[in-house]
Amino acid sequence: xxxxxxxxxxxxxxxxVVGGLALAWRPAIAPIAPPSAASFPADLVARGQSLAxxxxxxxxxxxxxxxxxxxxxxxxxxxxxVYSTNITPDPETGIGRWSEQAFARAMRNGVARDGSHLxxxxxxxxxxxxxxxxxxxxxxxxxxxxxxxxxxxxxTIPFPFNFRPLQAGWKLLFFHPGRYxxxxxxxxxxxxxxxxxEGLSHCGGCHTPRNALGAxxxxxxxxxxxxxxxxPALDATNPSPVTWTTTELFGYLRSGGTTLHGATAGSMAxxxxxxxxxxxxxxxxxxxxxxxxxxxxxxxSAGDAAAVRRAMATSRLGLDEPHDADARLYVTTCGxxxxxxxxxxxxxxxxxxxxxxxxxxxxxxFIQVVLKGISAKEGAPGLIMPGYASALSDGDIAxxxxxxxxxxxxxxxxxxxxxxxxAIRKVATQ
Numbered sequence: 001x002x003x004x005x006x007x008x009x010x011x012x013x014x015x016x017v018v019g020g021l022a023l024a025w026r027p028a029i030a031p032i033a034p035p036s037a038a039s040f041p042a043d044l045v046a047r048g049q050s051l052a053x054x055x056x057x058x059x060x061x062x063x064x065x066x067x068x069x070x071x072x073x074x075x076x077x078x079x080x081x082v083y084s085t086n087i088t089p090d091p092e093t094g095i096g097r098w099s100e101q102a103f104a105r106a107m108r109n110g111v112a113r114d115g116s117h118l119x120x121x122x123x124x125x126x127x128x129x130x131x132x133x134x135x136x137x138x139x140x141x142x143x144x145x146x147x148x149x150x151x152x153x154x155x156t157i158p159f160p161f162n163f164r165p166l167q168a169g170w171k172l173l174f175f176h177p178g179r180y181x182x183x184x185x186x187x188x189x190x191x192x193x194x195x196x197x198e199g200l201s202h203c204g205g206c207h208t209p210r211n212a213l214g215a216x217x218x219x220x221x222x223x224x225x226x227x228x229x230x231x232p233a234l235d236a237t238n239p240s241p242v243t244w245t246t247t248e249l250f251g252y253l254r255s256g257g258t259t260l261h262g263a264t265a266g267s268m269a270x271x272x273x274x275x276x277x278x279x280x281x282x283x284x285x286x287x288x289x290x291x292x293x294x295x296x297x298x299x300x301s302a303g304d305a306a307a308v309r310r311a312m313a314t315s316r317l318g319l320d321e322p323h324d325a326d327a328r329l330y331v332t333t334c335g336x337x338x339x340x341x342x343x344x345x346x347x348x349x350x351x352x353x354x355x356x357x358x359x360x361x362x363x364x365x366f367i368q369v370v371l372k373g374i375s376a377k378e379g380a381p382g383l384i385m386p387g388y389a390s391a392l393s394d395g396d397i398a399x400x401x402x403x404x405x406x407x408x409x410x411x412x413x414x415x416x417x418x419x420x421x422x423a424i425r426k427v428a429t430q
Contacts (some may be wrong), residue, residue, distance in 0.1 A: 016112050026111045026115040032098070044140045045140050045141050048142070050278045053277065054200045055201065061073060079157050086148065090149050095113075117165065187289075188294070190286070206231040222234035228427055240354075242354055244292065245292055254272075255272075258380075260345065262356070263374055315351060331394070359409055370423060371388065373387030
């Protein structure tokens, strides 16, 4: 009897394994002779260049100091580090022998030319919405880049998560293939913004929380996420004192900063300066229209003028507090650049009381900026901030964080600030 049960269980396991492998199997697509760059129309290549910017292809497929699109950029995940692949037209280590069909399948279904499943670090769950014409333009652009011989770096995903066929199960649970569906109740501009934000620009990749298996939680779309940097919520729960109107969103996404919301930093900086910068103003405006509608900005912006007045009323706090050691630290360290004397904030003197780094539920972004600063390539044009990692101790930064939180907001005090500073500093030095 025991033997029969054991045989039955073994047979069941065999059937499950074989069935699972059959479900996961995808055919390889035959390699092609590398096409010549001249075979692609110039206008198609130019369009693909703009789209590649919108999709941050170079940002994710270029390691620090490496040749563009040759891969090697490490993306940290809860399961280990995934290194981006070489997407130059090198025939041996890149995609030089990939047909447009193979490229389209990888983009929209997460399956490589050889039939292996890609990890969802490649955002095919968003790219699946891309149109045939845009896939064709992206293919044309990438296939006309300089070919770079660069073998892929080994991922650090441990077994069993590195077993590629398991990705088929992930897809069954979380992947919904299909092109973007036009919303007839919205304008053409809104739909263009939604197409870019939900598809090629995959904004949810940073601004939507993920579940334990690394999938975006659709019910919490754009409600904010992050670890070493916080990508704030893009819905009505965004904590910024001033509403993200279409005008504010456009200015921020186009130039990297606005007077009422501060400057880009961290992982958002390359999104603006290396990605969206390739798009025309009309496309950036469309994204702004989409998110302003998503966060109901039109119905929430009536109080913005009052929020600015409240912020300006706090700008000079600290100047007349000689007996407050924290106020003195702020004035001597930050005041020369951040204190506004007038009734309106100046773009050249970012008003901290308007910055969401102080209104987020945790001090992560504030700590990051103080430690690392903001370079000329990251923030708004003409503005830089030095990093204070070597000039200020963890205790000093904690004092600044607590002082600004209690004097520039009406929000509860942050807790365990020193612990968070030490953790961020440790990651930065690794």
